[in-house]
Amino acid sequence: MNFALNEEQTEIRDSIIRFARQELSVSADEANGFPHAAWRKCAEMQLMALPFPEEYGGCGADFLTTVVATQAFGYACKDAGLVHAVCTQILCGMQINSFGSEELKHRYLPSLVRGEKIFAQAITEAGSGSDALGMRTRAELAEGGYLLNGTKIFITNGPVADVVLVFAVTNPEVSRISGISCLVVEKGMSGFTQCAPMAKMGLDTLQNGELVFADCPVPAENLVGSAGQGAILFNESMEWERCLLPAAHLGTLERIFETSVAYAKGRSAFGQPISKFQAVSSKIVEMKMALELGRLMLYKVATTKDQHKRAALEASIVKLYISEALKKTCLDAVQIHGGYGYMKEYEVERDLRDSIAATIYSGTSEMQQNIISRFIGL
């Protein structure tokens, strides 16, 4: 077993860290609304192009390299909202690339990889979050395609999206597993309304909001995959998502770990650096362990996905472990920084607010535990 990254991955990582530190240094709290300028820079850097075939303008990188790049991005970019928005873009593209028709790929992937169009995926509804497949948004067969009706909520990139992958019930007669489909809806289609972004506890630059579909006609060729394939698409995309988002989180965790080490070594109390106090150092030791252990499992999931194998169990473990570790790391970092940690100036409080969402989106920690226990056979 070789636990080292290859030269290409190291260079991608270093390039992203340098790019993010120098070009995306604006404090996220100062930003107002969707960070369009930073988004453009990320697009020029071709961050969003990484895992896609070159024929659509992508870089042709494998998933592990994409994960390493995302980790570097989460490490060096302090705007977790921007990082999440970019991840969402990549994840939408992966669904189109893996399940979409040739026509859909040619229509959407080039503008997705160039960041010219912003993509979102709409699954969650007011009445179904964890129970995602219990959705009620309906896509009825109509002339030339489908008629979409329903409301999605909390949709990441939703308020600013040009293209949305909407999951809806196409056949309520069959089981939930085979009655859901994924449709591409574009901004400006009749009957499609994007509501204003919702105010949140953290991830200030990330735009989340309600999407309303009222007799919205969707052409049949906008179906991603085949009719009734929605749940399969959903399950596959969750494996990618539960690896890519934790990659960004692990990067953030590493940054906070380094910030905490530097502060604990530089801050003195009772005549010695506070890092010499065991109550402080043990918190940092926990951070380091989470970083090292999380990384092993993260790369395992990414490598498994590159081998085109299922990794639902491992992805749930990674998602649960890293998101909870990030939340704890942020909380401990604030505590290590004391009064300064509670002040906005030191920036760790923002990471804490951002981190709370990590244990909720993409399946709550409780849902991940359910999934893991189901795999164990409990």
Added chain:
Amino acid sequence: MKVVVLVNAVPDTAATPEIAPDGRSVLTEQLEFVLDPYDEYAVEEAVRLKESLGAEVIAVSIGGDVARKALRCAFAMGVESGVLVRLPGGMELTGRGRSFCLLPTLRELSPDLILAGKQTVDSDDAQVPERVAELLDFVHASAVSQLTIGEGARLLVNREIEGGHLVIDLPLPAVVTTEKGINIPRYPALPQVLKAKSKPLHEVAPPLDVDLTAGWQVESVTLQHTARKQQIFSGDIITGVQQLAELLRQDA
């Protein structure tokens, strides 16, 4: 037109170096190395000549694996090939030694223009391009902030001097070192970083018939710790601001 750009890797300026136990060198193992920021200007300028005039651009460096990294950074920015004069592991050379070792490669490449950063940011060495110019018998202009290729194998360069500009007309072949402000170096997009790996990088051995002894040695290296003054002005705000302004005028 053939352009050679000399590149050098230096420790990331954000990194904190540690002094080796012998007190005469810096521990490099833990340091991140990057393409020297002044060399970045030179690479950017060379790549622009490639894009505007179709110039052939070759990056040249000297050293070990770290120098290789500098070449690959140049590749990611758009340079198409490179030559590394590979020094045996751990071998350190002075500017004089480096210039002599680069010479056979530069003679063989026979460029019209050699570009390089005006100095390295780590040791503030500013010797190799000038020494190379002398050894090759090329004309030379240092710390250039603007470069234009003129008619009939000539070059117009702009140097910022105290209180003004100096415009120099040079014949080619020439050596020009780049100053901050000549351009804004590009960030290589990720596909270029990926492509950099497959660009041709030739390694050559240094010449054997050169006396590489420095004739001098480093006595000691120390890190400078700047203590903060932490001066607080008491009294009313008007006086305080006046005192602060006075202090800034005198000491800053």
